[in-house]
Amino acid sequence: MNDHSNITLLKEIAELLNEETELIPMLKGALRKLLKGTNFSTGWIFFIDDNGKIDLVVHENLPDGLCHNNCEYLKKGGCWCVSRFRRNQLKKASNIIECQRIENAISARVGDTAGITHHATVPLQSGNERFGILNVATPYTVEFTEEELELLESVAFQIGSAIKRIYLTQQEKEMALVRERNRLARDLHDSVNQLLFSVTLTARAGVEMTDQEEIKETFREIQNLTQSALTEMRALIWQLRPQGLESGLIDAIKAYAEMLKLKLTINVSGVIQFPSRVEEALFRITQEALNNIRKHAGVQEATIYLTVTQTDILLVIKDEGRGFKIDQNTKIPSIGLQSIRDRAAALGGTAEWVSEIGKGTELFVRLPY
Known part of the structure; x- marks a missing residue:
């Protein structure tokens, strides 16, 4: 692939990443464009959390052997790329000498692996925040060129920045939701909650102000119902804004x-x-x-x-x-x-x-x- 087509591909991927607002469709679309515009035939993305737990979030064009039983062999076992990422030693796009996950799938003979034996890997990150890794592979290819690795690194940089953008957008939405919940909680507390409390006091006073037992009973019933409503209201306020x-x-x-x-x-x-x-x-x-x-x-x-x-x-x-x-x-x-x-x-x-x-x-x- 020449430099001009590389630039065109990066531009197309950047446009897609900027347009998408949902994480998984964005990753799927970027991976699909990367495979379509390069010699890479298949790819998959792991998210890896702070505890080192991996999650296969998207994949494209995996052969039957790697898709077997919901990608069982990609999800378990050891791998150089995951180990290096966990130790914060995976800094750039790299060739993988061997992949235990792929080897296990081949040994198990659970399906055709279409000549996939090795893969390249690159970390997905934005600044100091690390999200996971992007892996790509080509049939009967043990080592990828420097040009392919450089392109992979550029795509990974774009994807990492887009992941960060979506996370920030989600955080802002969550903060806006919290602000709205707090506002509703304050309104309920300052208006309805206080009104119910006043009705409870009024009913209690009504019991003391009359000598007629039927009227007393009516005020007691109002007091009990209002007290139940007050408890319900306090519970609703808690649901809107957890205290403590x-x-x-x-x-x-x-x-x-x-x-x-x-x-x-x-x-x-x-x-x-x-x-x-x-x-x-x-x-x-x-x-x-x-x-x-x-x-x-x-x-x-x-x-x-x-x-x-x-x-x-x-x-x-x-x-x-x-x-x-x-x-x-x-x-x-x-x-x-x-x-x-x-x-x-x-x-x-x-x-x-x-x-x-x-x-x-x-x-x-x-x-x-």
Whole structure:
């Protein structure tokens, strides 16, 4: 490929990266253009987090042997490129002398690998932030030219900058959402919450001001209903703006349970130190579960088990309440359970329930870590 076609390709990739606003379609499109405009025939991108955990986020034109069982052999085993990246030693586009992942796929004979035995690799980064690696390969090619590696490095630079841009955009959207939640929480607290509190005081005064038992009972009923509405409003304000989460997940959960007047037992195993997105998801899921217990279980006690391993977070929330019947052929009951499942799924996790009439409910949430 000559310099002119290289410049044209880089321009096309840059235009695509600037137009796309979603991460995965952007990566897929850039990888597809790179393969179409070069001698590279296949490619894949790993994201690698701060703990060294890898995630195969996109791939293009993989042969059957590497696609086998949802890319099983690309996702497991050792590899020089991943090891070097984890040790912060992968600085530029490089030829891979051997790739254990590809070798394992060839040895397993699970499908044609189309002559792919080696690949080139390049880190995806923006400044000091590192996101993962881009790998490309060509059939029956052990070593790539300096020109190909230089082009690969230029493309990786563009992709790294685009990833950073999308992350910044997502952070700004999340911050705007938090600001709006805080505004709504303040409005509810300053208006509706105060109004309900005033109605409660008025009803209490009404009980004292009359001698007629029927009127007293009416005021007591107004007081009870208003107090329930006040509790609901405080719970809603908590959902909009978690109070105490800055002091840690466990303290925030305890404070929320106390606000709901639930007696809560919490058992923790492992190190509780999560990314903010995971921490908020766990808090929101627990909020919803505790709300369900207060509203539907008919009990004032619950137990939480939070277990953290090297690969998973397991959250179990248990009550000894009235329970409900789970019918696998129907939709989830509309008492917040779908919200819990959606929050878990958004982080690649799962949420399941075990419940029986008269024997309580257990919620099991598993998130990748």
